[in-house]
Amino acid sequence: MVLGAVGAALAAPMGSTFAQAFPSKPITLIVPWPAGGSTDRHHRVLAEIASKYLGQNIIVENKPGGGGTIGPGAMALTAKPDGYTISQYPMGMLRVPHMQKVQWNPLTDFTFIIGISGYTFGFTVREDSPFKTFNDYIEAARKAPGKIDYGSTGIGTSPHLLMEELSANAKVQLNHIPFKGNADLMQALMGGHVMAQSDASGWDKFVDDGKMRLLLTFGEKRTKRWPQVPTAKDLGYGVVSTSPYGLVGPKGMDPAVVKVLHDAFKKALDDPKHAEVMAQLNQEVWYRSGDDYARWARETYVKDKRLIERLGLAAK
Structure with missing residues (x-):
């Protein structure tokens, strides 16, 4: 007991001294998407x-x-x-573990620091695409099941799952082509390698x-920047x-380091x-304290498990 008390007494000042000195060198911020995209x-x-x-400098390291x-x-x-x-901690962290085996736990293997923002998602085609409206695209898919494709930023990401949900609601079969992130996805669209893309507002x-032509957005309401573009909700797709x-x-x-x-x-x-950058990306601030962010993650993990099961994408 005495030794334990002495150890605790010694540990407390050391921990607080470390926090007071933090940061004493550059910090690495991992962005799990390619350079040049909206998240980057x-x-x-x-x-x-x-x-x-x-x-201290914060060094961005891209690990897509x-x-x-x-x-x-x-x-x-x-x-x-x-x-x-x-x-950065994208929504895929709370979804991919339901779809495949991973080596980490999305809730217990992380310290949640701060909630930041949310994306404006949209569906775009090249300006010379035959699809003038989103309903044109869906009608083409009805006529050629599985032949009409779109790219997304990867399996289990929001741009993928919202299109899976939409295509299920519309009762059409689309051909999904995953990419590492929106920078290479946009290159593929501009090069004519995919017909369309579902992505955040890097477009x-x-x-x-x-x-590019923006056919659809996925927010609760139309964007301020492109008010003429309908939402999926406007068109009755329910996403x-x-x-x-x-x-x-x-x-x-250390909680003191987290606070810094x-x-x-x-x-x-x-x-x-x-x-300024939020306005450029047509995003809103989504501030959450570390505790509130962790609570949101726990709730979302449970909720998204039901979505993935409903879409038939859960790991067997």
Whole structure:
């Protein structure tokens, strides 16, 4: 008992001293998508702003693949819980484990730091596509089941699952082609390798430049930036999705270090420069404290299990 008390007394000052000194070197922020996409654009700006408040650089490291799960998953398995390696945590983290075996637990192997934002999802085609409206695309799928394709950012991601849900509601069979992220997906669409793409708003500049046509968005209401474009809800397909995301670290992080990171990124969320990139991506801030974010993740994990089972995508 005496030894335990002495150990606890020694550990407390050491832990608090470490937190007071944090950060004393650059922090790595894993973005589990290719460089140049909407998530990468957002996190590079966010990292730049937060680094001012932390007094250390935040280095963005792109680790795409697995529908956004490879980067955070690798962090959970290999990174020290010292606050120097953190990651974006996309919705796929709460879905892929229902669809295939993974080496990490999406809830217990992570420390939830802060909820940040949610995507504006849309469905786009090239400007020379024969599909002038989304209903044109669906009608083509009715006439040629399994022959009409679209790309997404990976199996189990929101752009994939919302189209699975929509096609089930519309009673059509589409051909899904997964990619590592929206940067390579957009290249494939522009190169004519896929007919259409379901993705977050990294397509914004292509739409505004007239190189792509935005046929549909998936929010609760129409976007401010493209108010003429109907939602899936408007057209009666019954699918609404924003796919919130935030930042996490490995499990077992010092709560004082988590607070330092949370407070810096919270200030970054409120920064006018961050508001500019949010407007460009047509996204809203989705702030959640670490505790609230973890609670949301637990609830969503259970809810999305039912969705994946209903779509017939659960692991056998």
